[in-house]
Amino acid sequence: MKPRRILALADKEVRHVMRDVRTLYLALAMPLLMLLLFGFGVSFDLEHLPVAVVDLDQSTVSRTLRRRLLADDVFDDAGLYASGAEAERALVEGKAAMVVVIERDLARHLARGEHAEVQLLVDGSDNSSATQARARGELAVRAILASSTRELRIAPAIELRTITRFNPSGKSAVFLVPGISAYVLAMVAVLLTALTVSREWERGSMAQLFATPVTRAEIVLGKLLPYLLLGLLAVLLVIAAGGWVFDVPFRGSAPTLCLLSLLFLIGMLGLGLLISVVARNQMVATQLATMSSMLPSLLLSGFVFPIDNMPTALQWLSRAVPARYYVSGLRGVLLRGNGLGELWPEALMLGAFGLVMLALSTARFPRTIA
Amino acid sequence: MNTLGMLWAVVLKELRQTVRDRRMMALLVAAPLVQLVLFGSAVQLDVDHVPTAVLDADRSADSREHARRLASDGTLRLVRTPSSDDAALRMLETGEAATALFFPRDFARDHARHVRPRVQMVLDGSDPNRANVAANAVAAHLRTAGKVDVPSRVLFNPGLSTSIYMVPGVAGMLLLLITTVVSSMGLARERERGTLEQIQVTPLPGLLLIVGKIIPFALIGLLDFALAMAVGAYGFDMPLRGSFTLMLGATLLYLTNTLGAGLLIASLSASQQQAFMGGFLFMLPAALLSGIMTPVRSMPSWLSPLTAINPLRHYAEILRAVLLRGASASELAVQLGALAVLGVALCALAGVAFRNQQG
Numbered sequence: 001m002k003p004r005r006i007l008a009l010a011d012k013e014v015r016h017v018m019r020d021v022r023t024l025y026l027a028l029a030m031p032l033l034m035l036l037l038f039g040f041g042v043s044f045d046l047e048h049l050p051v052a053v054v055d056l057d058q059s060t061v062s063r064t065l066r067r068r069l070l071a072d073d074v075f076d077d078a079g080l081y082a083s084g085a086e087a088e089r090a091l092v093e094g095k096a097a098m099v100v101v102i103e104r105d106l107a108r109h110l111a112r113g114e115h116a117e118v119q120l121l122v123d124g125s126d127n128s129s130a131t132q133a134r135a136r137g138e139l140a141v142r143a144i145l146a147s148s149t150r151e152l153r154i155a156p157a158i159e160l161r162t163i164t165r166f167n168p169s170g171k172s173a174v175f176l177v178p179g180i181s182a183y184v185l186a187m188v189a190v191l192l193t194a195l196t197v198s199r200e201w202e203r204g205s206m207a208q209l210f211a212t213p214v215t216r217a218e219i220v221l222g223k224l225l226p227y228l229l230l231g232l233l234a235v236l237l238v239i240a241a242g243g244w245v246f247d248v249p250f251r252g253s254a255p256t257l258c259l260l261s262l263l264f265l266i267g268m269l270g271l272g273l274l275i276s277v278v279a280r281n282q283m284v285a286t287q288l289a290t291m292s293s294m295l296p297s298l299l300l301s302g303f304v305f306p307i308d309n310m311p312t313a314l315q316w317l318s319r320a321v322p323a324r325y326y327v328s329g330l331r332g333v334l335l336r337g338n339g340l341g342e343l344w345p346e347a348l349m350l351g352a353f354g355l356v357m358l359a360l361s362t363a364r365f366p367r368t369i370a
Numbered sequence: 371m372n373t374l375g376m377l378w379a380v381v382l383k384e385l386r387q388t389v390r391d392r393r394m395m396a397l398l399v400a401a402p403l404v405q406l407v408l409f410g411s412a413v414q415l416d417v418d419h420v421p422t423a424v425l426d427a428d429r430s431a432d433s434r435e436h437a438r439r440l441a442s443d444g445t446l447r448l449v450r451t452p453s454s455d456d457a458a459l460r461m462l463e464t465g466e467a468a469t470a471l472f473f474p475r476d477f478a479r480d481h482a483r484h485v486r487p488r489v490q491m492v493l494d495g496s497d498p499n500r501a502n503v504a505a506n507a508v509a510a511h512l513r514t515a516g517k518v519d520v521p522s523r524v525l526f527n528p529g530l531s532t533s534i535y536m537v538p539g540v541a542g543m544l545l546l547l548i549t550t551v552v553s554s555m556g557l558a559r560e561r562e563r564g565t566l567e568q569i570q571v572t573p574l575p576g577l578l579l580i581v582g583k584i585i586p587f588a589l590i591g592l593l594d595f596a597l598a599m600a601v602g603a604y605g606f607d608m609p610l611r612g613s614f615t616l617m618l619g620a621t622l623l624y625l626t627n628t629l630g631a632g633l634l635i636a637s638l639s640a641s642q643q644q645a646f647m648g649g650f651l652f653m654l655p656a657a658l659l660s661g662i663m664t665p666v667r668s669m670p671s672w673l674s675p676l677t678a679i680n681p682l683r684h685y686a687e688i689l690r691a692v693l694l695r696g697a698s699a700s701e702l703a704v705q706l707g708a709l710a711v712l713g714v715a716l717c718a719l720a721g722v723a724f725r726n727q728q729g
Contacts, residue, residue: 041658043668124527125694127535287397299412335496
C-alpha cells in the first residue's frame with residue numbers, strides 16, 4: 001500500500017466533487033436543511049389539544065374547572081356539549097381529541113367530602129397525544145379541584161422535591177438535536193459513497209481504474225478520505241447550527257466529540273462503499289442505502305423512540321446499529337458533559353463497526369470487471 | 371391501434387421489465403414489508419422502565435416498602451443501588467440511571483410522627499418526556515390525591531397500541547416512496563440511457579408513453595398498500611371500522627398526487643442522482659410534517675399552516691379516521707377535497723414541466 005497512490009486517488013475524488021457542486025449540496029446543505037426541518041417539525045410537546053367539555057353539573061365549581069383547564073396553551077376549547085353521546089360524536093369527527101365529562105353532582109360530592117368523579121374520554125387513534133393527554137388531563141383536573149375547593153386542600157403526607165439536571169427547561173429540541181445530527185450524518189455519509197461509486201460502475205470508469213496498478217485497499221482508502229473530510233465538516237456545521245438555532249449546549253470535551261464523529265463517519269462511509277460495491281447501480285444502491293442506514297438510524301438508534309421500550313429482539317438488533325452508539329455519545333458530550341472516561345464503550349463499538357465495514361468492502365471489491 | 375391498446379402495450383412492457391429485475395422487485399415488495407414491521411413494533415411512544423437508582427439512607431421497612439411499590443407499577447425500573455450520593459449522581463452522568471431517589475435518614479420515624487419527611491428526586495432532563503413521566507409517577511405515588519376519581523377511557527384504540535397508530539401513516543409513506551421516488555428515478559434512468567428518445571420516435575404520443583410508464587408503479591404501490599393493510603390487520607390487529615370503498619377511493623386520489631409529484635421531479639431532473647435528491651427533498655418534509663410520527667399541533671405556529679399543502683398529511687388523517695374511528699366521507703370532506711385540489715395542481719404542473727422539457 002503506497003500513500004502516494006492513495007493521495008492521488010483522493011485528489012481525483014476531490015476534483016470530481018469540486019466539479020460537481022451537487023455533491024457539495026448533498027454533503028453540506030442537506031444536513032443543515034434536515035436539521036432545521038427535524039428540529040422544528042419533530043416535537044412531542046403537548047400543545048393546543050382540542051378538548052370538549054360535557055358539564056352535567058353546571059355549578060361554580062364545574063365552570064371554574066372548565067375555565068382553568070382551558071386557560072393555558074396545552075388544552076384548547078373545542079366546545080361545550082350537552083351529553084356524552086354528542087361529545088363522542090365530536091371525537092369521531094376529529095373535532096376534539098379529548099372529552100372531559102363532569103358528573104352531575106360534582107360540587108355537592110366535593111362539599112360533603114364524598115367521592116367525586118370527572119371522566120376523561122381520549123381519542124386513541126392519535127396515539128402520540130393520547131398518552132400524554134390522559135396523564136396531563138388527570139393531573140390538571142386534580143390540581144384545579146384541589147386548589148379551588150377548600151375541602152380538598154389536604155397537605156400531602158410526604159414532601160417531594162425534584163431537581164432536573166442537564167436540561168432543566170425541558171425542551172424537546174435540546175434532547176432531539178443530538179439524535180437528529182446523528183441521523184442526518186448517517187444518511188448523508190452512506191449516500192455520499194453509495195451514489196458516487198455506483199455511478200462510477202454505471203459509467204464504466206471503474207474499469208479504467210482496474211487497469212492501473214492500484215490495490216483494492218488503496219481504492220477504498222482513496223475513495224474514503226475526501227468524504228471523511230467532507231463529513232467532518234458537515235458534523236461541525238450541524239453541531240454549530242444546533243447550538244445557534246436550538247440552544248443546544250456543548251458541555252463535554254471537543255476531542256472526544258471529534259474522535260466519535262471520525263469513527264462513526266468511517267463506519268457509515270464504509271457501509272456506503274460496501275453498498276455500491278454490491279449494488280453497482282444507482283437505483284438499487286439508493287434503496288439499499290435507505291434500508292440499511294436511514295431506517296435503523298431512525299428507528300433503532302434511540303433518537304426519537306427509546307430503546308428500553310422495544311421488544312427484546314429489536315433491542316438486540318439495535319446493538320448492531322452504529323447510530324445508536326453515536327447518538328448516546330453525542331448526548332453524553334453535548335448535554336451531560338461526558339468525556340472519553342464515560343464514553344469509551346461507545347468509541348470502541350464505533351471503531352469496531354468501522355473496521356468491519358472497511359474490511360468487508362475491501363474484500364468484496366472485485367479486482368476484475370467480469 | 372387505438373389509444374387504450376397502445377397504453378396497454380406500454381404498461382405490459384414496463385411491467386415485464388420491472389418484474390424481470392429480481393433485485394428491484396425484492397426491494398419494491400420486501401423492503402416495504404420490513405419497514406412496516408419495524409415501524410409497527412419498534413416505535414413505543416409510552417414511557418416505562420425508566421432506570422432508577424434509589425439511595426435509601428434510612429434502611430427501614432417503611433422506606434424499603436415505598437421503593438418497592440414505586441418500582442412495581444412498571445414506570446420505574448430499579449437499577450444498581452449506589453453506595454453514596456456522589457455515586458448516584460455519577461450514575462446519572464453515565465446514563466446508567468435516569469432518575470435518582472433519595473430517602474432521608476429519619477424517613478420512617480418522621481413519617482410515623484407526621485413530620486412530613488422530604489424525599490428528594492434528581493432527574494436527567496435530557497429526555498424531557500421521560501423526565502416528566504417519571505416525576506409524575508413518583509408524585510402520584512407519594513402525594514395522596516384526595517377524594518377525586520379521574521377515570522379515563524380511551525376510545526378507538528383502548529390498549530393505546532402504537533402499532534395500530536403507526537401502520538396507516540407508514541402505509542402512506544411507503545406509497546409515497548414507491549410512486550414518487552422510485553418512479554421518478556425510473557424515468558430519469560431512461561433519460562440517462564437515452565432510451566426515452568428512442569421510444570419517442572415511435573408513433574406513441576408523449577404523454578401516453580409517460581402515463582404508461584407510470585401505471586406499473588401505481589400497481590406496485592397498490593400491491594404494497596394491500597400488503598401493508600394485511601400485515602396491519604393480521605400482525606397488529608388493526609381494525610377496519612369505516613368503509614373499504616372510501617379508503618380505496620382516497621388511496622386512488624392520493625396516488626394522483628404522488629405520481630404527479632414523481633413525474634414533476636423526473637421532468638425537472640437530468641440524472642438519477644438528481645431525481646433521487648428531488649424525491650428525497652419532497653419525501654422528507656412530507657413525512658416529517660404529516661403528523662405520522664409527531665402531532666401537527668406540536669409544531670411551531672408558523673410551520674403548521676404549511677402542512678395544509680402536504681398530501682401525505684391529508685391521506686394519513688383519512689386512513690386513520692376510516693380505519694380506527696370509522697369516519698364517513700362527509701366527515702372527511704375537507705381532507706378529500708384537499709387531496710383532489712392538490713392532485714389536479716401537481717398533475718397540471720407535471721404536464722407543463724414535461725411539455726417544456728420536450729420542447
